[in-house]
Amino acid sequence: MSHIIDRVSLIVGLFFGVILLHYFVTQLDTSLKFDELALGEGSSVNLASMNGVKVHCYDLVDAQQCLEGYTKVLGSLPVVLWLGNSQVHAINQMKSGDETAVPELYRRLVDNGHYLLTFSQPDANFQEHFLLFHYLLDQIPVKTLVMPVVFDDMRNTDIRASLVDALKDHSVSVRLAKTKMGQRLLANNSDQDAAGNDMSALEDTVQEASEKWLNAKMNKFQIWSERPTLRNHALLSLYRLRNWVLGINPSTERRMLPGSYALNRQALKAMLNEAKDRDIQVLVYVVPLRNDVPIPYNAAEYSSFKADMQALSVSQGAHFINLENLVPAKYWGTKNSTSIGGEQELDFMHFAAGGHGLLANALYRELQALQIIDNNP
Numbered sequence: 001m002s003h004i005i006d007r008v009s010l011i012v013g014l015f016f017g018v019i020l021l022h023y024f025v026t027q028l029d030t031s032l033k034f035d036e037l038a039l040g041e042g043s044s045v046n047l048a049s050m051n052g053v054k055v056h057c058y059d060l061v062d063a064q065q066c067l068e069g070y071t072k073v074l075g076s077l078p079v080v081l082w083l084g085n086s087q088v089h090a091i092n093q094m095k096s097g098d099e100t101a102v103p104e105l106y107r108r109l110v111d112n113g114h115y116l117l118t119f120s121q122p123d124a125n126f127q128e129h130f131l132l133f134h135y136l137l138d139q140i141p142v143k144t145l146v147m148p149v150v151f152d153d154m155r156n157t158d159i160r161a162s163l164v165d166a167l168k169d170h171s172v173s174v175r176l177a178k179t180k181m182g183q184r185l186l187a188n189n190s191d192q193d194a195a196g197n198d199m200s201a202l203e204d205t206v207q208e209a210s211e212k213w214l215n216a217k218m219n220k221f222q223i224w225s226e227r228p229t230l231r232n233h234a235l236l237s238l239y240r241l242r243n244w245v246l247g248i249n250p251s252t253e254r255r256m257l258p259g260s261y262a263l264n265r266q267a268l269k270a271m272l273n274e275a276k277d278r279d280i281q282v283l284v285y286v287v288p289l290r291n292d293v294p295i296p297y298n299a300a301e302y303s304s305f306k307a308d309m310q311a312l313s314v315s316q317g318a319h320f321i322n323l324e325n326l327v328p329a330k331y332w333g334t335k336n337s338t339s340i341g342g343e344q345e346l347d348f349m350h351f352a353a354g355g356h357g358l359l360a361n362a363l364y365r366e367l368q369a370l371q372i373i374d375n376n377p
Contacts, residue, residue: 098353272316282318292329
């Protein structure tokens with residue numbers, strides 16, 4: 001009798017659990033871009049198009065739009081490739097007519113016989129840049145690489161799902177296999193499931209077979225197909241709860257993570273080596289950082305980071321410039337809370353259109369110094 005009661009209880013529990021899960025799924029905002037949540041309501045995403053042709057993309061999700069635009073419009077021009085994080089595509093307190101640094105720099109480079117293509121992802125780390133760089137090398141004639149260095153992004157090591165498909169490209173995988181960093185990326189990111197989970201450790205196991213069978217049978221149901229969104233909502237809630245419990249906000253000091261730093265440094269070095277082998281000129285710059293309040297980094301570690309990035313860049317033949325003090329206080333803003341029920345927080349990474357204009361001018365001057373373009377204003 002107790003076994004029957006247990007089974008009935010299990011069935012009833014499953015029934016109500018499925019109903020609650022279905023209700024939760026139907027309430028999800030599937031248009032929410034989780035990668036961009038750190039921007040807050042004060043910043044707007046702006047991926048530039050010029051004369052109807054997209055010149056600024058995220059990654060493999062929309063890369064073909066930028067690549068096809070290059071081929072159709074000015075496919076013979078040498079390419080200046082700008083890789084970056086959300087600072088490149090976000091504008092604080094955006095008003096009508098505002099634009100990022102990308103369109104201004106694009107116009108000036110085209111006038112001087114070069115084509116600017118820009119790719120940026122929120123919190124992009126150097127392992128991701130390394131992978132995207134190798135993917136793009138087969139698609140466009142890259143002559144110059146513009147690469148920002150960001151202390152925060154040295155703390156991240158994950159490869160986002162929207163970049164993993166690059167590992168399935170044969171020419172990319174062959175080239176990556178020739179480098180230690182490439183071998184590591186291939187080994188650790190070769191197989192992910194539909195929810196973004198790493199499946200590489202499950203190869204040829206019963207669990208892998210069952211996962212694939214479930215995906216094939218269950219994807220027609222909304223609850224199953226929305227697993228990535230459910231997962232992201234759960235992680236976001238935990239992230240905000242953690243920040244609330246520990247009192248973490250954008251002004252909280254972030255320390256260097258030695259293991260993550262070492263991996264990202266190796267990826268940057270591998271990129272610079274590849275560029276040098278291909279005779280690609282490289283401009284490395286320290287990104288603008290809010291400086292009207294104490295920075296959210298350990299001062300000694302941040303100074304060490306900048307010195308290390310400069311030494312590494314110069315040793316590999318790259319041009320290095322520090323732009324951390326480029327954007328004045330009036331162009332920085334605030335963003336909504338990354339905690340539960342918190343107030344507006346300082347934004348240390350994203351600035352208004354005036355700051356983007358300054359960034360475009362600074363990068364153009366440095367490209368002139370590299371003598372890839374003439375010295376006309």
